[in-house]
Amino acid sequence: MTELRRRVAAVSGAGASVVSLGGIAAAVALAPWFSVTGNALSDLGVADAAAVAAAFNWGLILAGLVGLPYAWALWTAGDDVGGRLLAVEFAAAMLLMAGVGVFPSDSPLHFPVALGFYLAVTVVFVTDGLRRRRATAGRVGLAFAVGHLGQWWLYVAGVRLGPGLAIPELVGAGLLIAWVLAVSPVAPVDPFDG
Numbered sequence: 001m002t003e004l005r006r007r008v009a010a011v012s013g014a015g016a017s018v019v020s021l022g023g024i025a026a027a028v029a030l031a032p033w034f035s036v037t038g039n040a041l042s043d044l045g046v047a048d049a050a051a052v053a054a055a056f057n058w059g060l061i062l063a064g065l066v067g068l069p070y071a072w073a074l075w076t077a078g079d080d081v082g083g084r085l086l087a088v089e090f091a092a093a094m095l096l097m098a099g100v101g102v103f104p105s106d107s108p109l110h111f112p113v114a115l116g117f118y119l120a121v122t123v124v125f126v127t128d129g130l131r132r133r134r135a136t137a138g139r140v141g142l143a144f145a146v147g148h149l150g151q152w153w154l155y156v157a158g159v160r161l162g163p164g165l166a167i168p169e170l171v172g173a174g175l176l177i178a179w180v181l182a183v184s185p186v187a188p189v190d191p192f193d194g
Helices: 002-029 041-046 050-077 081-102 110-131 136-156 166-183
Strands: none
Touching: 002 041, 002 050, 002 166, 041 050, 041 081, 041 166, 050 081, 081 110, 110 136, 110 166, 136 166
16 A cells, blocks of 8 residues: 555656646746746746736646655655655745745745745755765766756856746756656656666
């Protein structure tokens, strides 16, 4: 039974990925004004059209909630303090992702919640990478951390396609989804064979 629950929880990571990307895609499809080079994803959450804001915000809220069982899977698979810490960090990232939807960009709490989400994602990559550094998946996790921080550094340094934050935000989301689906200790797909 524990193995079945762990598998179900691990699949929640895929569900959270689909829900988050689905909400973003629906919001973008409903917002012809949106530009990945000129806007932040969070601009969708305060759009004048209620359907756009609802798709974006509720997509993130639901994705964060759907992703929480994945943290439980990480916890039950964690056989040391680092494994348990990873689970707590991932749960925090999911709650912060939901918080981005709860606190749209016109809210004073939006910036700290959004920043916290991207920092938590990086911490997840680092913790997993250091914990499993001898394994290919661990080294990939560390590479994700470097790539995630590096692309934000480039954005801040002015190396970008436009003023919008959407591209680095999407890169961060893509790295998180790749980690959830193929790199983490409970990933449903294991391209590294262990």
